Amino acid sequence: MKILLNHIDVPGIQNLNTYRRLGGYSSVEKALKTMTPPDIIKEVKESGLRGRGGAGFPTGLKWFFIDRSSSRQVYLICNADEGEPGTFKDRFMMQYNPHLLIEGMILSGYAIGATTAYIYVRGELFSVMRILEKAIGEAYQSGLLGKNILGTGYSLDLHCHPGAGSYICGEETALIESLEGKRGNPRIKPPFPAIAGLYGCPTVVNNVETICNIPWIINNGGEAYARIGTEKSPGTKLISVSGHVNRPGVYEIELGFPVNEFLFSNDYCGGIRNDHRLKAVIAGGSSVPVLPADLILRTPQGGPRLLSYESLSEGGFEKGTMLGSGGFIVMDETTCIVRNLLNFVRFYHHESCGQCSPCREGTGWMNKILNRLENGTGNIRDIDLLVSIAGNIEGNTICPLGDSSAWPVKSAIHHFRQEFEWHVFEPLACRKQIFEIKSAKVPDNENIKT
Amino acid sequence: MKFQIIDILESTEEIRFSQAALQMIDKIKKRYPENSRKSALIPVLHIAQAESGGWLSPHVMDYVADMLGIKPVEVYEVATFYTLFNLKPAGRYIFEVCRTGPCCLCGAEEIISYLESKLNIKTGETTSDGMFTIKTVDCLAACGNAPVIKVGVDYHENMNNDKIDLLVDNLHLENRSSHQNPYE
Numbered sequence: 001m002k003i004l005l006n007h008i009d010v011p012g013i014q015n016l017n018t019y020r021r022l023g024g025y026s027s028v029e030k031a032l033k034t035m036t037p038p039d040i041i042k043e044v045k046e047s048g049l050r051g052r053g054g055a056g057f058p059t060g061l062k063w064f065f066i067d068r069s070s071s072r073q074v075y076l077i078c079n080a081d082e083g084e085p086g087t088f089k090d091r092f093m094m095q096y097n098p099h100l101l102i103e104g105m106i107l108s109g110y111a112i113g114a115t116t117a118y119i120y121v122r123g124e125l126f127s128v129m130r131i132l133e134k135a136i137g138e139a140y141q142s143g144l145l146g147k148n149i150l151g152t153g154y155s156l157d158l159h160c161h162p163g164a165g166s167y168i169c170g171e172e173t174a175l176i177e178s179l180e181g182k183r184g185n186p187r188i189k190p191p192f193p194a195i196a197g198l199y200g201c202p203t204v205v206n207n208v209e210t211i212c213n214i215p216w217i218i219n220n221g222g223e224a225y226a227r228i229g230t231e232k233s234p235g236t237k238l239i240s241v242s243g244h245v246n247r248p249g250v251y252e253i254e255l256g257f258p259v260n261e262f263l264f265s266n267d268y269c270g271g272i273r274n275d276h277r278l279k280a281v282i283a284g285g286s287s288v289p290v291l292p293a294d295l296i297l298r299t300p301q302g303g304p305r306l307l308s309y310e311s312l313s314e315g316g317f318e319k320g321t322m323l324g325s326g327g328f329i330v331m332d333e334t335t336c337i338v339r340n341l342l343n344f345v346r347f348y349h350h351e352s353c354g355q356c357s358p359c360r361e362g363t364g365w366m367n368k369i370l371n372r373l374e375n376g377t378g379n380i381r382d383i384d385l386l387v388s389i390a391g392n393i394e395g396n397t398i399c400p401l402g403d404s405s406a407w408p409v410k411s412a413i414h415h416f417r418q419e420f421e422w423h424v425f426e427p428l429a430c431r432k433q434i435f436e437i438k439s440a441k442v443p444d445n446e447n448i449k450t
Numbered sequence: 451m452k453f454q455i456i457d458i459l460e461s462t463e464e465i466r467f468s469q470a471a472l473q474m475i476d477k478i479k480k481r482y483p484e485n486s487r488k489s490a491l492i493p494v495l496h497i498a499q500a501e502s503g504g505w506l507s508p509h510v511m512d513y514v515a516d517m518l519g520i521k522p523v524e525v526y527e528v529a530t531f532y533t534l535f536n537l538k539p540a541g542r543y544i545f546e547v548c549r550t551g552p553c554c555l556c557g558a559e560e561i562i563s564y565l566e567s568k569l570n571i572k573t574g575e576t577t578s579d580g581m582f583t584i585k586t587v588d589c590l591a592a593c594g595n596a597p598v599i600k601v602g603v604d605y606h607e608n609m610n611n612d613k614i615d616l617l618v619d620n621l622h623l624e625n626r627s628s629h630q631n632p633y634e
Contacts, residue, residue, distance in 0.1 A: 085550045085589040118481075123496065123534045124546075124590050126603040126632040159481040162632070164492050164532030167588065181491035181524075183531040199486050242552035242593035249594045286551055327593070329552050343551045347588055353531075 001228055003216045003236050004209065005252045008096050014131060016138040019099040025144060027218040028106050032152040035218075037068065040111040044214065046222030048234035053079055053170070053207030054285060054325040055400075056309055065194035066112045066202050075203040076109045076117040078211055079175055083122060083167040084285035085347060086327030089238035090208035092250045094121070094128045097212075098135035102158065104211035106144065107218055109156045112204050116157045120175050123164040132160050167351035171399045172205040173197075174353065185353050186399035209238055229255035233308035237323070243330035246270035259283075259305045260297050269330065276332035276437070280415070283312055284324020286344050287404030289411030290337075291321050317407070318414065334434045337416040338423050341408060342370040348405035359402040362393040366409060373420060376427025383420045387413055465513045467501045474633050475517070488520050491528055495535060496632050504544065504629035505536040533587065541576040541583035542627040546600040549586040552593035557610075561597050562586065564611050568618065581622070602628030 012018040019025070031040055045060030066074055078101065082090040094101060101119070109117050121129045136158055139145045147155045161179055163169050169178045173187035176198050197203025213235060217225045226234045233255035241248045245263070247270035253262065262268045263278070272278050281296040282288060299305050300315040313320045331340065349363035366389055372378040390406035397403070413420060422430055467475075475494055482489035494514055495506065502510045506529050515522040529535045536544075547562050562573065565584055569577050576583040592598045595607030599617070606617055 082591045083589055086552050086593050088591040088593050091591040122591070123492075123532070124587070124600060126496075127605065129632075130603075130634065157481075161481075161489070162493055162496060164496065165534035165587065166532050178492065179489060180486065181488035181520075181528065183527055199483065240594060242596060243555045248596075329555070329593070331555060335555065340551060340555070343549075343554050347550055350588065 001236060001254050002252055003228075004093065004097075004100070004212050004238060005250075013097055014099070014135065016099060016135070016142060019097075023219075024099055025103050027215040028103060028144060029150060031107050031110060031218050032150060032154055037111045037113060040107060040218065043217055043222035044111070047213075047217045047225035048222075049210065049213055049217065049225065050233070050309065051207055052209035052213075052237065052325070054084065054287070056323065059206065059210055062194065062204060062206070063108070063112050065192070066204060067195075068113050070202070073116070073199075073201045074112055074114045075198040075201055076105065076112060076114040077172075077175065077179065077198065077203060077205045078105060078117070078119040078208060079170065079172065079205050080119050080121045080125075080208050081163050081170040081175055082125075082208070082325075083170045084287065084325045084327055085344065086240060086242050086282060086329040087285045087325040088240045088242075089250050089326060091125055091128055092240075093208055093212055093238070094125075094132055098132045099139070100212050100215065101132070101208055102135055102139050102145070104214040105158055106149065106156055107214045108204070108206060108211055109158075110154055114204070115155055116159075118159050118161045118179060118198075120161050120163060120169070120179055122169075123162045126162065129160050129162060136160070166353075167347075168353045168399070168401055171401065174399065175205060176203065183353070185355050186401075188398055230306075230308050230310070232310045233323075237307065237326050239307065239326045239328050241269050241328045241330065244273050244276065244332035244335070245330045246273050253307055255308045256311070257307045259307055262307060263297075263330070269328075272330070272332050274332075276334060278330070279333045279335055280331045280337065282321075282327070282329040282331075282408075283307075284322045285327035286329065286347070287400075287407060288322040288324045289317055289320070289407050290415065291319075291411075292415045295319055295415075296321075317411065321411075334437050336430050336434060337412055337419050338370065338430070339374055341412045342367070342374050344408050345370055345405065348401065352401060352405075356397040356402065358393045358396040359405065362389050362402070363405050365389050366405070373423045376423070378424050378427075380421065380424050382424070383413060383417065465502075465510060467498070471497050471501050471631055474631065479518075487518055488524070491518060491520070491525065492532070493633075494518065495525070495529060499535060500629045500631045504540045504542070504627070505538060539576075540585075541581050542629070543581060543601055543621050544583045544585050544628055546585050546587045546590070547573075548588070548590045548592070548596070548598045548600075550589040552589070553596040553598060556596035558597040561599070561609050561611070561614060565599075565614055568614065582618075602630055603632055 007013050007022050041063050049059045050056040166184045168174045169184040171186050174184040178184045193203040229235050236252050236254050239251050264271050278293040280292050282290050300319040309323045312323045345366045349367040352359045352363050354360045369382050390409040393402045394406040478493045479490045498514050511525040512522050515525045573584045590598050597609045599606045
């Protein structure tokens with residue numbers, strides 16, 4: 001079942017003519033000519049579609065919060081500031097099928113009553129933004145954007161807006177600040193963007209993948225969408241696979257697909273590269289808890305782990321994780337968990353906006369301590385100190401970046417404490433072992449092979 | 451380097467953007483409501499940086515402030531927050547090498563040290579001929595094709611030592627600059 005990647009490999013799909021020949025923009029005709037905005041919101045609510053940016057908030061409900069009776073300007077923003085390490089699905093969608101996003105934007109804008117919409121594209125992706133701007137130009141020329149779309153009386157202006165290299169601007173209120181030309185400091189909620197967002201006006205911020213689902217829902221109905229996937233996780237999901245697999249890339253799966261098959265089938269990840277053993281997986285982008293091999297393949301109850309919101313979170317934060325943004329980072333037995341964690345913590349420290357002390361200072365302390373452990377000058381008390389700092393960041397910050405830095409630390413220590421201790425007592429043993437595994441797997445060197 | 455910045459602060463040389471850049475800026479300003487033109491700041495800074503040899507001097511930032519009718523400090527605070535804005539001069543080509551988790555799992559650290567030894571500079575430095583700068587950046591959203599190096603708007607994916615050799619040779623031959631107006 002493919003909804004998002006259906007026509008992705010059709011040559012010329014980036015051009016409006018090819019896109020329309022394959023049925024593109026039919027949902028816009030249907031919606032604008034035969035449906036009212038509440039009809040659309042009803043379909044999206046029925047579909048059960050959940051936000052694909054990471055939080056998984058029901059999209060229909062988000063739209064429902066917009067007060068349509070007020071005369072204030074309403075804004076629609078597409079969050080294309082894809083910055084979560086391990087996630088690259090939105091870039092893929094925009095690069096290869098830009099019109100699908102534009103089609104979804106028109107429908108979403110019509111549903112919430114927006115007449116101006118922005119696509120906030122991260123600054124690194126200027127090449128993708130050029131593709132989008134070209135597609136937007138085509139849509140304007142054919143009367144699909146601008147004044148009086150297809151003669152229906154509905155008008156929508158759509159613009160791209162570049163970021164400039166800031167992870168935190170993927171958080172919706174920081175994104176709004178950034179779009180207003182300021183530093184990306186997240187706002188305190190409430191008020192939520194639906195009440196006071198861009199320029200203080202009611203605003204909806206949706207992820208690229210979320211919006212790309214809307215045309216299918218309008219064409220086929222919310223009920224049909226709800227029948228795909230599982231009851232609590234309807235629809236399909238793009239999974240970005242990176243790390244130590246044979247076939248990294250973007251895959252569309254029906255939610256509820258077994259992790260085991262996803263990892264080892266040749267239609268998907270194709271197994272672990274170099275015939276190594278699986279060590280751990282970060283299933284939903286760098287912010288979610290890491291899981292060791294046995295827990296990513298099976299739930300704590302022993303059932304197969306599935307790629308869905310509810311199955312991945314089974315076992316809570318002790319033995320489960322989250323679907324997040326679908327950034328599936330695979331690590332084989334040559335990975336040093338401490339070194340990998342240090343890398344992510346350095347990242348969060350660098351990307352902290354600095355507003356809240358627990359995050360600003362805490363991520364810096366964790367970075368220092370992990371550097372110590374990695375360099376072999378760590379102390380056994382450092383391990384619990386890390387857990388304690390992470391615990392003091394979690395839940396004590398304005399935005400989720402604090403939690404995002406705490407969860408990887410807590411889970412890595414929870415599942416791999418031995419490896420941290422090892423770094424204290426035998427600082428170089430870890431590197432030596434990794435070197436040995438790597439050399440043992442060189443196929444033409446029979447002497448080293450064991 | 452310190453000396454140079456002071457020098458520029460005192461410089462009275464007139465800043466001139468190209469006609470194409472000014473037209474693009476006018477077009478961008480119109481994308482935002484009349485009383486919210488500050489929204490154009492980040493797009494305009496991208497253009498300003500390309501027009502000024504790949505970095506933003508205080509003088510250029512003042513010019514941008516004037517152009518948008520906002521206070522200079524409003525420009526400084528934004529320019530210092532976002533990592534894509536360079537606050538000191540850089541080489542004609544900036545190698546932006548991803549150093550985040552997924553890329554490191556696939557050899558980013560190795561390609562960074564190879565690049566450093568090849569160009570004989572450290573990360574953050576510029577070659578003596580002013581040609582190349584190495585800068586490490588965070589996740590470029592291309593983890594499936596790690597490791598990744600971005601030069602200007604172009605992504606170079608699945609990088610290894612041979613591909614770096616080829617890339618450096620090509621850039622030498624091309625002999626232009628990666629500081630192009632990102633809007634074309």
